[in-house]
Amino acid sequence: MSELVRPRRHHHTARPSGFMAWLRARRSELEYQAWVEEFTSQLRGVFREACQFTGLCHYISAAAGLTVRTPRVGNVVLGPPVSLTVELMPGQEPEDFRAPGQRIAHTLGGHGLRIERLSTRWLRLVLLDADPLGDPFPLPDVVVASGRESLLLGRGEDGTSLGHGIADAAHIAVQGQNGSGKSAFCYALLAQLAAADDVLIAGSDITGLLLGRAWGDTLHREWQTVGTRDLEAHALMLEALVAEMDRRLDTIPQRCDKVTATSATPTVLVVLEEFPGLLRAAASHPKPKSGKSLVERIVLAQLRLLSEGRKAAFRVLTLAQRFEATAVGGGYARDQFALRLSFRVPADSLVMLHGDEARPLGQEHAGAAPGIAYLSAPGRDCERIRVPYLGSYGEYCDRIARHGLTARVVDEEAAA
Numbered sequence: 313m314s315e316l317v318r319p320r321r322h323h324h325t326a327r328p329s330g331f332m333a334w335l336r337a338r339r340s341e342l343e344y345q346a347w348v349e350e351f352t353s354q355l356r357g358v359f360r361e362a363c364q365f366t367g368l369c370h371y372i373s374a375a376a377g378l379t380v381r382t383p384r385v386g387n388v389v390l391g392p393p394v395s396l397t398v399e400l401m402p403g404q405e406p407e408d409f410r411a412p413g414q415r416i417a418h419t420l421g422g423h424g425l426r427i428e429r430l431s432t433r434w435l436r437l438v439l440l441d442a443d444p445l446g447d448p449f450p451l452p453d454v455v456v457a458s459g460r461e462s463l464l465l466g467r468g469e470d471g472t473s474l475g476h477g478i479a480d481a482a483h484i485a486v487q488g489q490n491g492s493g494k495s496a497f498c499y500a501l502l503a504q505l506a507a508a509d510d511v512l513i514a515g516s517d518i519t520g521l522l523l524g525r526a527w528g529d530t531l532h533r534e535w536q537t538v539g540t541r542d543l544e545a546h547a548l549m550l551e552a553l554v555a556e557m558d559r560r561l562d563t564i565p566q567r568c569d570k571v572t573a574t575s576a577t578p579t580v581l582v583v584l585e586e587f588p589g590l591l592r593a594a595a596s597h598p599k600p601k602s603g604k605s606l607v608e609r610i611v612l613a614q615l616r617l618l619s620e621g622r623k624a625a626f627r628v629l630t631l632a633q634r635f636e637a638t639a640v641g642g643g644y645a646r647d648q649f650a651l652r653l654s655f656r657v658p659a660d661s662l663v664m665l666h667g668d669e670a671r672p673l674g675q676e677h678a679g680a681a682p683g684i685a686y687l688s689a690p691g692r693d694c695e696r697i698r699v700p701y702l703g704s705y706g707e708y709c710d711r712i713a714r715h716g717l718t719a720r721v722v723d724e725e726a727a728a
């Protein structure tokens with residue numbers, strides 16, 4: 313199969329003058345039209361073959377033998393970008409094109425496929441020339457005033473921005489290999505949240521970079537435990553958070569089934585940076601003669617925050633290189649995360665966190681550039697996004713110093 317080359321007009325810089333010039337222009341236009349026809353018919357043929365090889369077809373048994381039916385192509389638009397309208401076959405849905413989309417795009421000579429629903433039966437498939445997530449994009453110096461406002465999570469392949477309110481009842485799981493951009497993503501997330509009056513950023517960070525130093529003068533700092541020198545302090549902090557959660561659950565007002573975050577009872581974002589590393593470090597701690605080990609205490613506290621925290625306005629943000637059940641406190645703990653992001657990870661890790669739906673992307677995502685993540689969330693199709701980049705670590709420290717909350721304006725009425 314020869315490569316599909318999108319027809320391009322020859323641009324004449326000078327306006328044709330005289331009969332010979334007119335003739336040349338006319339001939340060039342006819343050649344262009346013939347090229348367009350040839351390209352369009354080849355594109356239809358290659359699309360048909362791609363559908364056949366990716367299973368987007370029906371096999372019909374007729375007297376003359378087995379025939380293959382593929383989705384009918386309506387209009388082809390040269391663009392750029394090239395797009396084609398396609399009629400769905402009986403029983404087909406636009407989602408069926410998502411998994412094989414990239415293979416179809418590669419077969420047609422593009423990088424990716426954007427799927428747009430035109431009507432119940434018709435789709436537009438847009439062939440993307442380059443990876444729309446290829447270029448980094450900066451995080452503007454913005455903060456939210458409340459956890460109910462939407463944080464900028466990233467940009468999807470169709471260029472639209474994706475938001476998430478921390479007050480939404482979802483715990484967040486972030487996995488990625490070294491250097492894949494997960495810390496930078498959390499810098500961007502926390503920097504946006506630092507000034508919210510109804511949010512407390514708490515948690516444990518053995519690296520002491522995401523939490524800790526940068527938060528020095530803010531009121532979040534006293535709820536953050538960092539470093540590896542005093543590992544018991546991490547367990548004590550998590551247990552203190554569980555105690556606060558229990559207090560809130562005990563005092564939920566009559567006829568309410570959850571705590572509504574205010575400046576007096578802020579949404580507590582419990583950040584667990586490099587959680588498997590914390591468990592590994594805690595495992596080397598001497599076991600007490602009686603009672604629970606340090607690892608058991610940390611795992612139990614995390615599990616309680618994950619399973620009961622949502623109603624008490626607690627959200628957990630856990631980071632790990634790999635979200636293996638054994639590394640993050642068990643399969644039940646892992647199941648509690650509704651919003652899941654994977655930066656560059658091996659294909660099996662991607663499937664482990666996002667399920668079989670992510671399998672077709674596994675190989676490609678294993679080589680993803682820093683800042684590109686695969687995201688799944690309730691009520692959303694799984695998708696690739698590019699997260700915003702805040703810049704250097706120094707810039708993160710500057711933003712926290714500039715915006716980090718140092719005092720709360722308590723709304724007395726809401727507090728009562």
Ligand SMILES: Nc1ncnc2c1ncn2[C@@H]1O[C@H](COP(=O)(O)OP(=O)(O)OP(=O)(O)O)[C@@H](O)[C@H]1O
Nearest residue numbers: 448489490491492493494495496682683699700701
């Ligand atoms: N969104 C992004 N856009 C562009 N470049 C990025 C982005 N995020 C990270 N990078 C680049 O990748 C580098 C590594 O990112 P980061 O430190 O966040 O990785 P990590 O996954 O946290 O790694 P580690 O586990 O080693 O801490 C950054 O120093 C930066 O150069």
